[in-house]
Amino acid sequence: MRPLDVRKLQRGGLLTPGRSITLNWSRNGEQVATIQARTEAEHVTLIYRHKSGGNDWQPMDYPVRLEWTACTLGGRRAWFLCPAEGCGRRVALLYIGGAGIFACRHCYRLAYACQREAADDRAARRADSIRERLGWQVGILNLNGGRPKGMHWRTFNRLTAEHDAFVGVSLAGMSARLGLIERRLTNQGAVCTARTEFVLQSNELLW
Template sequence: MGGSGSGRGYQGGKATTYDMRKLDVRRLQRDGLLQPGLAFGWQWTCNGEELASIQIRTEVDRVMLSYRSRNNGGEWQPMEYPVTLEWTPCHLGGRRAWFHCPARGCGQRVAILYGGTIFACRHCHKLSYPCQRETADDRAARRADTIRRRLSWEPGILNGEGGKPKGMHWRTFERLTAEHDAFVRVSLAGMAARLGLIERRLDGVGDALHPKS
């Protein structure tokens, strides 16, 4: 399977969850693929082209993963091992499935396993989330866009502002627009600093990113 993500940053130890191919037990459960006795293939694609695939066989309270893997262009090695499933009750009825990370010494209960030489949890692969690598101005732009979605404005801080959504209180609208404008100022200042247009100043960034209620 080309290592199922093993070549995209895993060896450097500083990859993010975005860099790795993931196997989500919630998706398997939603698609009805955790019933014992099933055998099927799982693929990762990009623009319709298959990038990697594995074979999955379901048993009682576990799945068997089967694929080929190689490290740093070495010989292909067959991989086959079980991943234990755990089921927990949901508040509104039914059950939710979890993986137990199969990495040696782990066993942590998780929803997602990330592909490398083996499929393992985020902590075993030493993965960070993409947002953990954001600069202050990147984070500000993302938070401004979150507010824009709530206000039903067009995404993108360089786009114009819209009006007050129907049914929203004016006080709420004014608070959100003030927070939005503060995030935009931080983001634009950071972009200008990266382009060398202004000297970077971080004064007030913390207040903008964490506005007082």
């Protein structure tokens, strides 16, 4: 899904009231989508055409309200208020999906990449994060390294224990998946053998 990021718009100075801008999306260096937008003090109006399936192109023209919050060190931060009916969540990102409008990930029921990970993959990623912090070579199958210079032993021992626990979860999950694959291959082999025997017996009967 193509995202619309209010943070990028703000950093680029594109939220100045009265501006008309063109937003483009590219894939492999080729432009795949473009929309027009008009910025006002309290909203951004999105203007584009949308086509779903074999239907005709439909013109889209609607405002997305903005909300501003104060930053701790000064300045203001912009947020989108999701324009989907009944939503209005304050978000940084909107996505365009099958409904043809830009809406938040909750409305489109999108998950973060880490939420789609298997438990063992997530554990391996967390173990690698600890390895990077400790200055060890990334990869849970590599040997553990030593304590980084300047790190307290208590912190080092805690991180090592967490790392080893994540490694254990990851290896157990990989082992279970490999066992499942092996069982499937064994079952498939048994089915193929049974089919072969059935065919041979049928040919004997025909002769």
